Amino acid sequence: MTPTLAAIPLENLLAAFAPGLVLIWIMRRWSLGAGSALYANGRMLLQLLAVGYVLTFVFETDEPALVVAVVSVMILASSWIALRPLQTRGTSAYLRVLVAIAASGVAMLAIVTQVVLDLPRWFEPHTVVPLAGMIFANAMNTVSLAAERFEAETERGVAALEARGVALDAGLIPQINALLAVGLVSLPGMMTGQILSGVDPLVAVRYQIMVMLMVFGSGGLGAALYLRLRTGPRQGSSAQVSLHAANSLDRRATSTSAELP
Numbered sequence: 001m002t003p004t005l006a007a008i009p010l011e012n013l014l015a016a017f018a019p020g021l022v023l024i025w026i027m028r029r030w031s032l033g034a035g036s037a038l039y040a041n042g043r044m045l046l047q048l049l050a051v052g053y054v055l056t057f058v059f060e061t062d063e064p065a066l067v068v069a070v071v072s073v074m075i076l077a078s079s080w081i082a083l084r085p086l087q088t089r090g091t092s093a094y095l096r097v098l099v100a101i102a103a104s105g106v107a108m109l110a111i112v113t114q115v116v117l118d119l120p121r122w123f124e125p126h127t128v129v130p131l132a133g134m135i136f137a138n139a140m141n142t143v144s145l146a147a148e149r150f151e152a153e154t155e156r157g158v159a160a161l162e163a164r165g166v167a168l169d170a171g172l173i174p175q176i177n178a179l180l181a182v183g184l185v186s187l188p189g190m191m192t193g194q195i196l197s198g199v200d201p202l203v204a205v206r207y208q209i210m211v212m213l214m215v216f217g218s219g220g221l222g223a224a225l226y227l228r229l230r231t232g233p234r235q236g237s238s239a240q241v242s243l244h245a246a247n248s249l250d251r252r253a254t255s256t257s258a259e260l261p
Helices: 010-014 017-029 034-058 064-082 091-116 125-155 160-171 173-181 189-196 201-259
Strands: none
Touching (some): 017 034, 064 091, 064 125, 091 125, 091 201, 125 160, 125 173, 160 173, 173 201, 189 201
16 A cells, blocks of 8 residues: 555645534524634644644654653643533642543553553654543543533532442543444544555554553543542542431331331
8 A cells, every 4th residue: 555645735724614613603693602612723723733843843852851741741731621611620629630640641651652562762752742642632531521520410419429430431421432433433533544644454453442442541540530539538438428327317217107106
């Protein structure tokens, strides 16, 4: 197979904005915050243009410190963005998200780059930086979904342990759907990009399997760790004690009612 990936002319790229502009118009008519969507698209455009120049420099470096710095920025930024849908913010909330995303993401990145791919250089920029981006972006989304659902459940008066399970289940919905749909409904981005670049589909499939397992593990473990940090062992124990006490009161009330004439 010969490489077929070519540069997209800018005038052709502009056509991809058309459906999004229609959606923004609909959001404006329905009073759904079209300004935020327009801002997000504009920011995406500027960030990607900027990162293209940055990555050109990073990919040519032989300095592991620079790669570590780039990954660190990804972790800090993804942790901050994950807090966006939450009402409870602050230093403690940020630290919980930061620990969850960093711990799960760094562990998964190490397994993929040092064991699965067995890179000749542990900091290989062409591999570490793109994979880190996928890992931390996915962990950010999963942790953010789980955190928002946990907050909503606890505000409704749901016990912490029950809310934790509901939140993790909700956060994993996109991950489970992606696993079920891959190959049937969708050809994921990495696999599509490799095939367009001329890579053998059977080789591309192996890399995509790695990516799917990578994002599922990092996202799910990140969300689970965040929820564990959010509830804590004491809160979980208190919830169990409260449930036990409530069951005891119910049994006593039933026994008393049975004894009454």
